[in-house]
Amino acid sequence: MHQVLYCLTEEHDWRLVALGGAVCLLASAAAISLFHRARATKGVGRLAWLGLDAAVSGCGIWATHFIAMLAYGPGGAGAYNIPVTILSLVFAISVTFVGLSIAVSSSRAVWIALGGAIVGSGVAAMHYTGMAALEIPARVGWIGSTVAVSVLSGIVFAALALLMAARRDDLFHALTATVLLTVGIVAHHFTAMGAVVLTPDPTLAIGGLSIPPASLSFLTASAAVAIIAIALVAALLDRRAKGELGAQQMVLDTALENMSQGLCMFDADGKIMLFNERYAAMLRRTDIALAGRLLVDVLREEEAKGEWHGDADEFFARLVADAREGRTTTDVVNRFGRSIRVVNQPMQGGGWVATFEDITEWLEAQAKISHMARHDALTSLPNRVLFHEQLEQGLRRTRSGDQLAVLCLDLDHFKDINDSLGHPIGDALLKEVGRRLTAAVGESDTVARLGGDEFAVVQIGRSEETAARSLAGRLVEIISAPYEIDDHQIVIGVSIGISLSPQDGSDPSELLKNADLALYRAKADGRGTYRFFETGMDARAQARRLLEMDLRAALQRDEFEAYYQPIRDVASGRVVAFEALLRWNHPQRGLIAPIDFIPLAEETGLILQLGEFVLRSACTDAATWPDDVDLAVNLSPVQFKNPNLIASVTAALAVSGLDARRLELEITESVLLQNSEATLTTLHELRAMGVRISLDDFGTGYSSLSYLRSFPFDKIKIDRSFVSELATREDSMAIIRAVTGLGRSLGIVTTAEGVENDVQLELLRREGCTQAQGYLFSKPRPASDVAMMLNRPRLLASA
Numbered sequence: 001m002h003q004v005l006y007c008l009t010e011e012h013d014w015r016l017v018a019l020g021g022a023v024c025l026l027a028s029a030a031a032i033s034l035f036h037r038a039r040a041t042k043g044v045g046r047l048a049w050l051g052l053d054a055a056v057s058g059c060g061i062w063a064t065h066f067i068a069m070l071a072y073g074p075g076g077a078g079a080y081n082i083p084v085t086i087l088s089l090v091f092a093i094s095v096t097f098v099g100l101s102i103a104v105s106s107s108r109a110v111w112i113a114l115g116g117a118i119v120g121s122g123v124a125a126m127h128y129t130g131m132a133a134l135e136i137p138a139r140v141g142w143i144g145s146t147v148a149v150s151v152l153s154g155i156v157f158a159a160l161a162l163l164m165a166a167r168r169d170d171l172f173h174a175l176t177a178t179v180l181l182t183v184g185i186v187a188h189h190f191t192a193m194g195a196v197v198l199t200p201d202p203t204l205a206i207g208g209l210s211i212p213p214a215s216l217s218f219l220t221a222s223a224a225v226a227i228i229a230i231a232l233v234a235a236l237l238d239r240r241a242k243g244e245l246g247a248q249q250m251v252l253d254t255a256l257e258n259m260s261q262g263l264c265m266f267d268a269d270g271k272i273m274l275f276n277e278r279y280a281a282m283l284r285r286t287d288i289a290l291a292g293r294l295l296v297d298v299l300r301e302e303e304a305k306g307e308w309h310g311d312a313d314e315f316f317a318r319l320v321a322d323a324r325e326g327r328t329t330t331d332v333v334n335r336f337g338r339s340i341r342v343v344n345q346p347m348q349g350g351g352w353v354a355t356f357e358d359i360t361e362w363l364e365a366q367a368k369i370s371h372m373a374r375h376d377a378l379t380s381l382p383n384r385v386l387f388h389e390q391l392e393q394g395l396r397r398t399r400s401g402d403q404l405a406v407l408c409l410d411l412d413h414f415k416d417i418n419d420s421l422g423h424p425i426g427d428a429l430l431k432e433v434g435r436r437l438t439a440a441v442g443e444s445d446t447v448a449r450l451g452g453d454e455f456a457v458v459q460i461g462r463s464e465e466t467a468a469r470s471l472a473g474r475l476v477e478i479i480s481a482p483y484e485i486d487d488h489q490i491v492i493g494v495s496i497g498i499s500l501s502p503q504d505g506s507d508p509s510e511l512l513k514n515a516d517l518a519l520y521r522a523k524a525d526g527r528g529t530y531r532f533f534e535t536g537m538d539a540r541a542q543a544r545r546l547l548e549m550d551l552r553a554a555l556q557r558d559e560f561e562a563y564y565q566p567i568r569d570v571a572s573g574r575v576v577a578f579e580a581l582l583r584w585n586h587p588q589r590g591l592i593a594p595i596d597f598i599p600l601a602e603e604t605g606l607i608l609q610l611g612e613f614v615l616r617s618a619c620t621d622a623a624t625w626p627d628d629v630d631l632a633v634n635l636s637p638v639q640f641k642n643p644n645l646i647a648s649v650t651a652a653l654a655v656s657g658l659d660a661r662r663l664e665l666e667i668t669e670s671v672l673l674q675n676s677e678a679t680l681t682t683l684h685e686l687r688a689m690g691v692r693i694s695l696d697d698f699g700t701g702y703s704s705l706s707y708l709r710s711f712p713f714d715k716i717k718i719d720r721s722f723v724s725e726l727a728t729r730e731d732s733m734a735i736i737r738a739v740t741g742l743g744r745s746l747g748i749v750t751t752a753e754g755v756e757n758d759v760q761l762e763l764l765r766r767e768g769c770t771q772a773q774g775y776l777f778s779k780p781r782p783a784s785d786v787a788m789m790l791n792r793p794r795l796l797a798s799a
């Protein structure tokens with residue numbers, strides 16, 4: 001140690017030592033930076049960086065040595081043998097190259113340390129060869145132990161330097177490694193110089209092939225500094241470029257790995273260049289090597305394992321050909337129970353990018369949406385859209401000689417069931433109807449629910465009239481069979497309209513329209529039956545449409561008028577009331593009877609306005625009559641569903657000033673059929689106001705008697721049909737006798753309608769009927785004739 005210190009302080013020029021140290025530091029910095037570059041690169045690039053690193057390190061060590069030698073006082077007297085000097089440079093570069101190569105190619109500390117140690121021994125090899133090149137007039141001797149320390153210090157520090165550099169490529173590790181390497185080189189040099197023992201010998205001459213130390217040192221130092229500087233700049237530029245590339249790579253990797261789609265990139269030969277994890281996971285290729293492999297090899301491997309089916313070579317050849325010819329292809333493939341959409345997009349310069357999207361859920365949702373769009377949610381039967389499509393399909397078949405029938409079905413009075421038993425029961429009934437229909441039709445026939453209580457059937461193939469007739473008959477029977485739903489026994493009828501193709505039409509809309517017209521006819525003919533389309537139906541429907549338009553206009557033009565028909569007390573013959581009966585003064589058609597427009601007004605809802613008009617005008621008229629003459633007004637079931645009924649009765653009474661006890665409202669059984677709870681409440685409210693309630697057309701319904709129990713009616717009006725047959729039919733007489741008897745015992749007034757002659761009147765009187773109404777006394781007349789009707793018991797002139 002003493003020798004080393006002595007050598008350093010006494011035998012060296014400090015300024016040159018500092019210069020050598022600076023060159024060494026610069027060389028070390030470049031060497032470490034290049035070392036990092038070499039580790040970050042692969043293949044030929046790595047080899048180039050290693051070569052440059054070894055050259056820079058070798059030159060750096062070499063230059064450091066000769067600058068330091070210039071600082072060494074005793075060396076100034078000699079010269080350097082040129083071949084040996086060159087050999088020392090070769091040693092420095094080649095041994096360093098070996099050491100760096102080992103350290104770069106491994107990530108294990110032991111190999112990196114070994115590489116570093118070899119670099120350190122390269123420093124020693126250079127130094128001692130360089131010393132051998134020194135020619136001075138003295139004999140050079142060595143202190144063995146100091147030599148050993150010098151070699152060891154170079155090895156240890158160089159190994160530490162590379163270990164530090166290999167840990168991380170950042171400023172801290174780079175600086176620490178640089179300092180360690182510098183220390184290694186410098187420590188080695190000066191320790192080695194401390195080991196030198198010079199014995200002057202003037203006989204030793206300087207050879208011919210030598211160069212003075214000052215020239216060599218400055219020459220090599222400048223060249224080395226230039227090389228080192230260039231290398232350092234190159235390394236720094238490369239680092240920055242790599243850094244940017246690395247950042248881009250990171251962004252790309254993040255994007256790739258966070259894509260919901262799988263992505264795989266192939267070169268022009270079909271070799272996998274890049275893929276993301278989603279791709280590997282989607283195609284279950286996580287366990288097999290993919291990068292750099294030909295797709296066809298991967299497919300063959302999967303084919304062998306039974307995971308891929310098809311001809312791998314043919315498939316692959318097609319993909320490569322598509323990419324080569326610039327064709328973008330889209331396929332939906334089924335892999336492992338999932339539906340995957342694959343898009344192969346050719347790349348510029350060959351190869352293609354394949355994207356893989358799992359569209360299983362999307363396809364399922366699509367199927368669901370498409371099912372929902374074409375099926376009825378309640379019954380799952382085809383809806384109008386699908387029905388149209390199937391009808392169109394069927395019609396295409398009829399062109400090749402087949403026949404087709406369209407059956408439109410409408411449940412009779414379904415609304416009443418819905419209103420009285422509630423929607424859940426109504427829904428359950430519709431479902432059951434759908435099931436019965438489906439079970440009843442043939443395999444090639446289609447049943448659809450067109451909406452509400454409307455169903456339709458297309459009968460294809462054997463649909464000549466008799467087949468359609470037999471199906472319709474069967475359907476009427478099947479649908480009319482009782483239903484048991486939630487402890488309710490339900491009976492419902494069905495009306496069916498039928499159109500046939502080709503005779504009744506050849507496009508879906510026409511056939512449906514004609515079947516609808518036939519359905520309308522079936523309903524008009526009493527429901528619970530079927531009708532075939534006939535040509536005249538269209539005209540009738542047209543007439544109905546015109547009537548509806550007329551009706552609306554008539555309301556605006558005030559063409560309606562209340563007529564009155566007297567009701568007489570049978571015993572005294574006195575007029576006790578007038579029934580208001582609506583008339584339409586049509587400007588072209590003259591006076592129109594209610595039977596010709598009331599049903600349509602009920603269907604279209606216009607009855608609400610009409611009913612209100614009758615109530616108001618009749619109450620106003622009646623207010624002018626004697627106090628003991630009452631007014632009877634008919635109420636339609638439709639009006640009864642209107643929540644404003646009570647309000648409009650109250651308003652009519654209030655505006656006219658008529659006493660509520662003089663007003664009598666006539667309702668038919670059908671009013672009681674609908675939503676009975678609400679109906680009964682309304683009836684009771686009307687009664688509470690003082691208004692009386694009559695049961696009109698008694699005897700024409702199915703269970704007239706049972707309705708008498710549900711509400712305490714003030715009056716029963718015996719239907720005209722019984723009165724007209726009074727003298728001829730025994731059973732009519734019996735019914736009248738029963739009703740009048742019932743009225744007497746319940747304290748209810750009985751009014752016989754349609755009394756046309758004295759015989760009928762006499763019989764009614766005999767049976768104890770309370771009141772009578774009919775043409776015998778007067779036909780319905782305008783309000784202006786009321787006074788006349790009051791004064792004259794019989795007014796046979798027609799109205």
Ligand SMILES: Nc1nc2c(ncn2[C@@H]2O[C@@H]3COP(=O)(O)O[C@H]4[C@@H](O)[C@H](n5cnc6c(=O)[nH]c(N)nc65)O[C@@H]4COP(=O)(O)O[C@H]3[C@H]2O)c(=O)[nH]1
Nearest residue numbers: 581582593594595614634635636754755756773774775780
């Ligand atoms: N053949 C014959 N017929 C007789 C005789 N006596 C009375 N009539 C007719 O019998 C019908 C009695 O009225 P309705 O049973 O309530 O039957 C009424 C009633 O249900 C309905 N209607 C009439 N006006 C209104 C109204 O303002 N509102 C409602 N909702 N319906 C009305 O139209 C039906 C028919 O009314 P109209 O044509 O006026 O027919 C009236 C009347 O002209 C007779 O001796 N012989």
